[in-house]
Amino acid sequence: MLLDVRDLRVEFRTRDGVAYAVNGVSYGVDAGETLAVLGESGSGKSVTAQAVMGILDTPPGRITGGRILFRGRDLLTLKEEERRRIRGAGMAMIFQDALSALNPVMTVGDQLGEMFVVHRGMSRKDARARAVELMDRVRIPAAAQRVRDYPHQFSGGMRQRIMIAMALALEPALIIADEPTTALDVTVQAQVMDLLAELQREYRMALILITHDLGVVADVADRIAVMYAGRIVESAPVHDIYRAPAHPYTRGLLDSVPRLDQKGRQLYAISGLPPNLTRIPPGCSFHPRCPLARDVCRTDDPPLYGVDDGRSSACHFWRECLHDRDH
Ligand code: SF4
Ligand code: MG
Numbered sequence: 001m002l003l004d005v006r007d008l009r010v011e012f013r014t015r016d017g018v019a020y021a022v023n024g025v026s027y028g029v030d031a032g033e034t035l036a037v038l039g040e041s042g043s044g045k046s047v048t049a050q051a052v053m054g055i056l057d058t059p060p061g062r063i064t065g066g067r068i069l070f071r072g073r074d075l076l077t078l079k080e081e082e083r084r085r086i087r088g089a090g091m092a093m094i095f096q097d098a099l100s101a102l103n104p105v106m107t108v109g110d111q112l113g114e115m116f117v118v119h120r121g122m123s124r125k126d127a128r129a130r131a132v133e134l135m136d137r138v139r140i141p142a143a144a145q146r147v148r149d150y151p152h153q154f155s156g157g158m159r160q161r162i163m164i165a166m167a168l169a170l171e172p173a174l175i176i177a178d179e180p181t182t183a184l185d186v187t188v189q190a191q192v193m194d195l196l197a198e199l200q201r202e203y204r205m206a207l208i209l210i211t212h213d214l215g216v217v218a219d220v221a222d223r224i225a226v227m228y229a230g231r232i233v234e235s236a237p238v239h240d241i242y243r244a245p246a247h248p249y250t251r252g253l254l255d256s257v258p259r260l261d262q263k264g265r266q267l268y269a270i271s272g273l274p275p276n277l278t279r280i281p282p283g284c285s286f287h288p289r290c291p292l293a294r295d296v297c298r299t300d301d302p303p304l305y306g307v308d309d310g311r312s313s314a315c316h317f318w319r320e321c322l323h324d325r326d327h
Contacts, residue, residue, distance in 0.1 A: 001069075002206050003052065003091075003174055004028040008066035010047050010230075012277075013059065019277040021047045021061070023230040029206040031173060034197075036209045036217035036238070038253065039227035040274050045210045048227075049176045052208075053093050054083050070174075088119050092167035094196075096179040098159035102151040108135070108162050109147025115169040134165040138195060157188035164196060171203055178210045193220060215257045218242065223310075226250045229275050229285040232304070236311040246313035246322045248290050284316070292317050 010022035022044040029035045037045045050056045052068055054075065068075040070090060075083060095101040103111055112134055113127035122130065128147065135143035138161040140154075151159055160180060167175050177196065181189040197220045200207045211217060217224060217238065224241050226234040226249060234247035245251040255268035272289040275281055281288055287297040296316055304312045307322070315321060 001028045002031045002033075002071065003208075004067075004069040005048065005052065006067045006069070008048060008051060008068065009064045010044070010051055010056065010061055011064050012061050014278060016276070017278040020280055021230050021277055022051070023280075024066070025227070025230070025232055027225050027232060027235065029174065029208060031206055032200075032204045033223070034200065034207040034209060034221045036211060036221035036224045037227060038211060038214060038217065038224055040212055042274050042277065043227040044230035045227050046178050047230075049093070049178055049208065049210055053091065053176060054087055055093075089170050090172055091174040091176065092170070092172045094160075094163050094167050094175060094177040094180045096182050098156070098163045099151060101163060102159065102166075104151055107148050107150055108154070112147070112162075112165060112169060115166065119170055130169075134169060135162070137168075138162070138165045138199075140165075155188075156184050157192055160184065160192050161195065164192075164199065168199060168203065172205060174206045174208070175200070176208045176210070179212070180209070181216065182211070182213070189216070196220075213257075214253050226253070229280050230277065231285070231314065233286065233314045234312070235304075236307070240311055244322050246307045246311065246318040247315045248292050248317075248321050249286050251321060252289075284314070292321060 005028065006026050008022050008025045012019040012021055025044065025048050027035065039045050047056065047061070051063055056063065063076065070086060075086065109128055109131045112131035113124065116122040116127035116130050117124065131147050132143050135147060140146055140158055140161055154162065180196065181192050184192060193216055209217060209221060221238045224236060224238050225232050226247065228249050234245065234250045236246065241250060245254055252268065252270035256270065270289055275285055283299045284290070284297045284302050287293040290297065300316065302314045302316045304314050305318055307313050307318055
């Protein structure tokens with residue numbers, strides 16, 4: 001396994017008390033595999049990724065437990081310098097907001113080129129040539145001219161392509177993309193997602209795709225991990241999830257995706273809001289919103305039950321959920 005996150009825990013100090021952002025998350029990706037991490041905002045999916053990348057704000061964020069194994073080495077035990085080296089060449093991250101992730105006062109050519117100068121020891125001239133190649137590869141028209149432009153001179157979709165180019169530059173084994181298309185128009189979203197999937201295959205990278213939108217993952221992901229209140233509540237191969245979810249929360253997410261074959265159908269929305277992470281409900285943390293909840297759910301915290309090969313669900317009633325097609 002390329003990346004193996006085990007029982008990760010992250011807390012934040014807030015004015016309301018300790019926020020339990022990540023509460024024992026385990027997930028992994030093999031080389032070349034795509035894992036989609038799905039959940040509403042505040043589910044802990046970004047915080048987990050930031051812990052993996054080593055860019056968690058500390059303080060107030062604090063890793064209180066677990067291991068993050070990358071190629072078998074626990075990143076949490078490495079010195080900052082070693083960590084930085086892995087971050088540069090082994091893994092890269094793509095953020096939702098390219099405008100704030102890119103340097104506004106540096107041309108995109110210089111930003112891309114700098115990666116090759118710093119990490120590969122290339123001359124400025126060679127680095128510039130590689131920058132043009134990469135911009136061309138992510139299909140930025142007139143790349144040879146546009147390397148001289150600044151981030152704000154590009155459209156949102158083009159800027160996101162530049163971020164993809166930055167992430168690809170050192171050919172990392174793993175890319176983590178946190179809501180990479182959320183800020184874009186729907187048609188541009190699809191183009192950027194297609195490009196990312198294509199490059200991932202070409203470069204044989206592992207990809208962790210963080211999203212709140214189940215609609216974007218079907219064609220891209222091999223596996224899905226669904227997060228709720230800082231935990232993984234269902235983990236399964238993508239096709240199993242679409243065929244029949246084994247957790248009521250996954251079912252809710254699935255039913256709230258617009259489908260072309262059901263035009264005009266009233267879209268389902270999961271009632272209520274995700275919990276305040278300083279006061280996570282006892283028992284199953286999803287119980288206040290769950291259509292299948294009963295007494296045991298308010299007191300007994302469900303473990304991750306093995307559903308079948310490569311599939312697990314943190315629901316006492318996963319069997320029922322799996323077989324009940326219309327709740
Ligand atoms: Fe719903 Fe109970 Fe399952 Fe939690 S354990 S998801 S409350 S049925
Ligand atoms: Mg987020």
